[in-house]
Amino acid sequence: VKAAVLALPRRQREVLTLRIDAGLSFAEVARTLGIAEGNARVHFHHAARRLAEVVRAGEVEP
Amino acid sequence: MSPACEAFEPLLVDRAAGAIDPVDRARLERHLDGCPACRAEAHDVERALSLAALPPLPDEERDAVARAGREALLRHRSGRRRLAGGLVLAIAASAAFALAVPWYLFSRHAAPPPQEASDGVAWELPDLEAVWAATDLSDADGPTGPSDVLFAELQEVDLDPQ
Numbered sequence: 001v002k003a004a005v006l007a008l009p010r011r012q013r014e015v016l017t018l019r020i021d022a023g024l025s026f027a028e029v030a031r032t033l034g035i036a037e038g039n040a041r042v043h044f045h046h047a048a049r050r051l052a053e054v055v056r057a058g059e060v061e062p
Numbered sequence: 063m064s065p066a067c068e069a070f071e072p073l074l075v076d077r078a079a080g081a082i083d084p085v086d087r088a089r090l091e092r093h094l095d096g097c098p099a100c101r102a103e104a105h106d107v108e109r110a111l112s113l114a115a116l117p118p119l120p121d122e123e124r125d126a127v128a129r130a131g132r133e134a135l136l137r138h139r140s141g142r143r144r145l146a147g148g149l150v151l152a153i154a155a156s157a158a159f160a161l162a163v164p165w166y167l168f169s170r171h172a173a174p175p176p177q178e179a180s181d182g183v184a185w186e187l188p189d190l191e192a193v194w195a196a197t198d199l200s201d202a203d204g205p206t207g208p209s210d211v212l213f214a215e216l217q218e219v220d221l222d223p224q
Binding site: 001002004005016017019020021025026041044045048049051052054055056 | 071072075076078079081103106107109110111113114115116
């Protein structure tokens with residue numbers, strides 16, 4: 001999963017880190033990065049879905 | 063995933079991120095109760111985010127971060143106190159200057175020194191000897207003054223009774 005985080009597009013990685021590590025709200029994440037709050041949520045959703053796929057693939061692999 | 067489940071997918075991520083609206087949460091929970099596929103999806107998203115999060119800071123690092131924050135705050139406050147003290151001094155100095163200048167100008171121009179006459183000519187002590195010499199004291203007591211009366215009385219005194 002760590003490798004998958006590092007492989008995320010830069011903006012997705014920034015949003016993910018600010019949300020789950022720094023604990024910022026989506027409004028604060030958007031203000032920090034200078035983007036719209038909806039845009040920050042979309043980046044976060046793409047990142048979460050990508051990481052969930054990685055987790056799912058890892059759990060079904062032997 | 064059915065179209066109904068796709069509509070709930072963003073809410074699964076919001077719930078895992080702890081950023082879901084209470085109304086949406088209630089709606090999602092009702093859906094999850096009857097949808098094993100979405101429950102599995104929710105589990106994967108939550109697990110992925112928990113694995114992606116950085117490990118918590120050790121106690122020493124957390125203390126160091128908190129200490130650095132407090133010290134930065136103290137430096138900021140002391141800087142503001144110094145700035146406020148300087149501001150008070152500057153205002154006091156300005157007020158003193160504003161009062162001193164009119165007072166100085168008024169005392170210099172409004173009240174002339176006592177030695178100086180109103181026409182601006184300096185007063186000097188007169189030559190008292192010359193004034194005394196020019197004064198006629200012969201009739202200071204007048205023609206009927208006390209000295210004349212006394213002299214007349216003395217002339218009438220007979221000093222030789224014989």
